Amino acid sequence: MMSTTEIRFSGFGGQGIIRCALITGKALSLYDDKFATMTQSFGPEARGSACSAQLVVSAQRILYPYITAPAVLMALSQGAYDKYHPEVIPGGTLIVEEDLVKLGDHDPRLQVWRVPATRVAESIGNRLFTNLVALGFFTAVTGVVTAEAMKRALPGLVPGRFLKVNISAFEKGYEHGVQARGAAAP
Amino acid sequence: MNVMTADVPSEDRFAAMLRTERMPHIWCPGCGIGSVVTCFIDAVRRSGVDQDKLAVVSGIGCSGRVAGYVNFDSIHATHGRAIPVATGLKLANPELTVVVISGDGDLISIGGNHFVHAARRNMDLVVICINNFTYGMTGGQVTPTTPGSATASTTPYGNYEYPLTLPFLADACGASYVARWTSLHARNITQSVEEALTRRGFSFIEVITPCTTLYLRRNRLGDGVDALQYYQNNSEILHGIDTRETAIELQGKIAVGKFVDREKPTYLDAVTRCNAKVIGDDYQLYGKTEPEKKSAEAKKTEDQVTAGPVSGGHS
Amino acid sequence: MNIVHADPRGVDSGAHFMDGDHAIAEGALAAGCRFFAGYPITPSTETAERFAERAPEVGAMFIQMEDEIASIAALIGAAWGGQKAMTVTSGPGFSLMMENIGLAAMTETPIVLANVQRGGPSTGLPTLTAQQDMFQARFGSHGDYNIIALCPDSPQECFDLTVEAFNLAETYRTPVFIMTDETVGHMHEKVVIPPADHIKVVERNLFTGPKEDFRPYRFDSQGGHPMARAGAGYRFHITGLTHDERGYPVMTAAQNQVVVTHLIEKINGNAECIIRLEEDQVEGAEVLVISYGITSRIAVRAIAEARKKDIKVGALRLITVWPFCERRIRELAGQVRAMVVAEINYGQMVREVERCAAGRCRVISVNHCGGAVHDPAVITQAIEEACR
Numbered sequence A: 001m002m003s004t005t006e007i008r009f010s011g012f013g014g015q016g017i018i019r020c021a022l023i024t025g026k027a028l029s030l031y032d033d034k035f036a037t038m039t040q041s042f043g044p045e046a047r048g049s050a051c052s053a054q055l056v057v058s059a060q061r062i063l064y065p066y067i068t069a070p071a072v073l074m075a076l077s078q079g080a081y082d083k084y085h086p087e088v089i090p091g092g093t094l095i096v097e098e099d100l101v102k103l104g105d106h107d108p109r110l111q112v113w114r115v116p117a118t119r120v121a122e123s124i125g126n127r128l129f130t131n132l133v134a135l136g137f138f139t140a141v142t143g144v145v146t147a148e149a150m151k152r153a154l155p156g157l158v159p160g161r162f163l164k165v166n167i168s169a170f171e172k173g174y175e176h177g178v179q180a181r182g183a184a185a186p
Numbered sequence B: 001m002n003v004m005t006a007d008v009p010s011e012d013r014f015a016a017m018l019r020t021e022r023m024p025h026i027w028c029p030g031c032g033i034g035s036v037v038t039c040f041i042d043a044v045r046r047s048g049v050d051q052d053k054l055a056v057v058s059g060i061g062c063s064g065r066v067a068g069y070v071n072f073d074s075i076h077a078t079h080g081r082a083i084p085v086a087t088g089l090k091l092a093n094p095e096l097t098v099v100v101i102s103g104d105g106d107l108i109s110i111g112g113n114h115f116v117h118a119a120r121r122n123m124d125l126v127v128i129c130i131n132n133f134t135y136g137m138t139g140g141q142v143t144p145t146t147p148g149s150a151t152a153s154t155t156p157y158g159n160y161e162y163p164l165t166l167p168f169l170a171d172a173c174g175a176s177y178v179a180r181w182t183s184l185h186a187r188n189i190t191q192s193v194e195e196a197l198t199r200r201g202f203s204f205i206e207v208i209t210p211c212t213t214l215y216l217r218r219n220r221l222g223d224g225v226d227a228l229q230y231y232q233n234n235s236e237i238l239h240g241i242d243t244r245e246t247a248i249e250l251q252g253k254i255a256v257g258k259f260v261d262r263e264k265p266t267y268l269d270a271v272t273r274c275n276a277k278v279i280g281d282d283y284q285l286y287g288k289t290e291p292e293k294k295s296a297e298a299k300k301t302e303d304q305v306t307a308g309p310v311s312g313g314h315s
Numbered sequence C: 001m002n003i004v005h006a007d008p009r010g011v012d013s014g015a016h017f018m019d020g021d022h023a024i025a026e027g028a029l030a031a032g033c034r035f036f037a038g039y040p041i042t043p044s045t046e047t048a049e050r051f052a053e054r055a056p057e058v059g060a061m062f063i064q065m066e067d068e069i070a071s072i073a074a075l076i077g078a079a080w081g082g083q084k085a086m087t088v089t090s091g092p093g094f095s096l097m098m099e100n101i102g103l104a105a106m107t108e109t110p111i112v113l114a115n116v117q118r119g120g121p122s123t124g125l126p127t128l129t130a131q132q133d134m135f136q137a138r139f140g141s142h143g144d145y146n147i148i149a150l151c152p153d154s155p156q157e158c159f160d161l162t163v164e165a166f167n168l169a170e171t172y173r174t175p176v177f178i179m180t181d182e183t184v185g186h187m188h189e190k191v192v193i194p195p196a197d198h199i200k201v202v203e204r205n206l207f208t209g210p211k212e213d214f215r216p217y218r219f220d221s222q223g224g225h226p227m228a229r230a231g232a233g234y235r236f237h238i239t240g241l242t243h244d245e246r247g248y249p250v251m252t253a254a255q256n257q258v259v260v261t262h263l264i265e266k267i268n269g270n271a272e273c274i275i276r277l278e279e280d281q282v283e284g285a286e287v288l289v290i291s292y293g294i295t296s297r298i299a300v301r302a303i304a305e306a307r308k309k310d311i312k313v314g315a316l317r318l319i320t321v322w323p324f325c326e327r328r329i330r331e332l333a334g335q336v337r338a339m340v341v342a343e344i345n346y347g348q349m350v351r352e353v354e355r356c357a358a359g360r361c362r363v364i365s366v367n368h369c370g371g372a373v374h375d376p377a378v379i380t381q382a383i384e385e386a387c388r
């Protein structure tokens, strides 16, 4: 992996996209001994359908705060996938929500992962946890951040009374990711 | 009532509350502002409020100069901003009694929004509006209180706007005390101010005063004595009347008296109550944290132990 | 000057993943600020929200005023009531605050104001970044006066410089601005809040002598003359009118000269103590890139590109924007071939650079108006052009 990794989390408003980036950024910079800079699109577009948060991750102090060549794209909506897949670097990682995104003609060099995050979230009680399932999956397949750090980052970023169920959503997603990776292994 | 200074001759006590080194003041002969200052100081004296714990804030205008002549902590703010400056002062140091003295233009025109919201919050302030129906300082322009058809330098053919009725405004905004007098009613002003100084919440006192040089002269209403004559003949004490009945027409009747006097929690009461709900009973604005209190407590017991039981204190 | 350790009550020590706006609120609390008055405006509102949430825990006062005029007016009252006080805003609110910024400057009232800049003029671009208020910060209120303005480039610096802003405000008895921008305000990064006993805080210099000796002012071009707290028995008077050392109005040209000279010189004369710059490879540089706030973090990429092409580029970051680093620019103008000034506005601080360079080197402005940070390539191009 390069010394700097750029990640984009995307979907539509209300899916907890910003939260994904916050959790990951906090996990990396407080518990994984990395540097992380999180920016998000404010502005009118942040209220509408597309929603995106960007994370630059590095072993060194980050100066340039924006992403220009993301290595990882997590897209939880069709619109997000359509809009952002062209910018992912060759060999980069694409994670999509299986039931929400119909894959199109993205760069064949991308490593594509499909996660049934909504269904898994529903199986543990509420589709509100879709983002945490996806985040667990993301953690497992990218290896950018440790699962330990992610779980430690949750308090304060999810409502206290939902902490447990968020952790289990994360773990479910993580298991799916580990399995998917195992299945994909040569 | 003021026990501490009871043996000091009253003129001296009066002088002590003025910045005598700043005399003579800038006000014109016959102007009503000076009378209000006299009543205010008399009221402070009677109220027993500590001279060092009272602060006066004014805006800009002839009336706005009051802050510069009274011997208290005093701020001469910008035009219209006396109330928010006073709000900051009061909230920063709740032990203060904060009085705003300013003009009709200052408090009601440019500062109207602050007036509305300070009253709405029941901010613990005494607001004295010296209403001379004009912008004195800038040469006699129309204000939001100028009676219909009165002339002003910017309404040379007569005022065609609807004036505001200040007691009604203050009442509607939630003030807990509302009174109005004219500068003729010295004893009543003093009494109202004293009452306001010793109660809590947003207190509003309007004093109708003559601007001899501009308003009276331009409207051919004579001099200061004529103004007092007009107040004498046309004001009627109507305590407790509906504030909607207190509008003033050009040289018309002036309803005076105490119109509103109601108890309700002040802004600080409300903040404290809310924060105590969040933090618990020992919440204290600008107060100490639990660990600090504990360490202070611990230190105290330590001192007691080392000092042994001694009678009497050393406060 | 009385320097103490921060009151632990306000210091949320530890590592946080936090945005710049929140870091400003934490910096204020750490610096001992216990009074916040403000009015919501994007992209600064998060600071107010954070302060409102923390206020009960630390025994601080938070009040949402009816507008920005009232907010800054309340700060002036609060400061003379004995509290350290702050507000935050953005362009439209900054404009509304101008008159009482003048009152604070004139009455030498220590207050701190953060402007999280967005695109203007007018309502402009409420949610998008800009650096268009830099001159308004310095010259926005009428009359001659002076202020101090700091420009953080990260959430960590939002914290650090807010503490510093309070310290400077107390040291020189002046309004101090934190001129940040939407990007830094909304960017999340790790913010380390040190333990309270690692944070230096300048306490209010309060007069303690006999009542008859108290004067709210001394026009000695130094600043930091002791104040009184309302209620302490000193019966101060302060006014926005031109005044003498007692605070009493004096309506003469001569006194205006005395007061204004003091207001300006107490900051200019101490500029060397106040100004903080960050320099990188300035010695031997042919081209110097000058920037501040978020733009300096964009410029690093451009500078790296240019260095790959063997261009000797130095970087100068203005941490203190006002007072302007005149001496350093004059010095460097004699050493470099060109200065490239990058900023998100139509060309503001570049005027200061031009003034100080005074023709001794080329000065190139790389600017665009509000809404977005630079494309680093544009800055690289300017650097290349500067060597031609």
Ligand SMILES: Cc1ncc(C[n+]2csc(CCOP(=O)(O)OP(=O)(O)O)c2C)c(N)n1
Residues within 6 Å of the ligand: B060, B061, B062, B063, B064, B079, B102, B103, B104, B105, B106, B107, B130, B132, B134, B135, B136, B137, B138, B143
């Ligand atoms: C922002 C601003 N606008 C205008 C003025 C000019 N100005 C000074 S005093 C004044 C009117 C004061 O009227 P009022 O409050 O009724 O006081 P009076 O002089 O009648 O006692 C005005 C408009 C100012 N000082 N500041």
Ligand code: SF4
Residues within 6 Å of the ligand: B026, B027, B028, B030, B031, B032, B033, B062, B063, B132, B136, B137, B210, B211, B212, B213, B214, B215
């Ligand atoms: S101009 Fe009017 S209000 Fe001002 S001092 Fe003279 S009489 Fe009083």
Ligand SMILES: [Mg+2]
Residues within 6 Å of the ligand: B061, B103, B104, B105, B130, B131, B132, B133, B134, B135, B136, B143
């Ligand atoms: Mg008037």
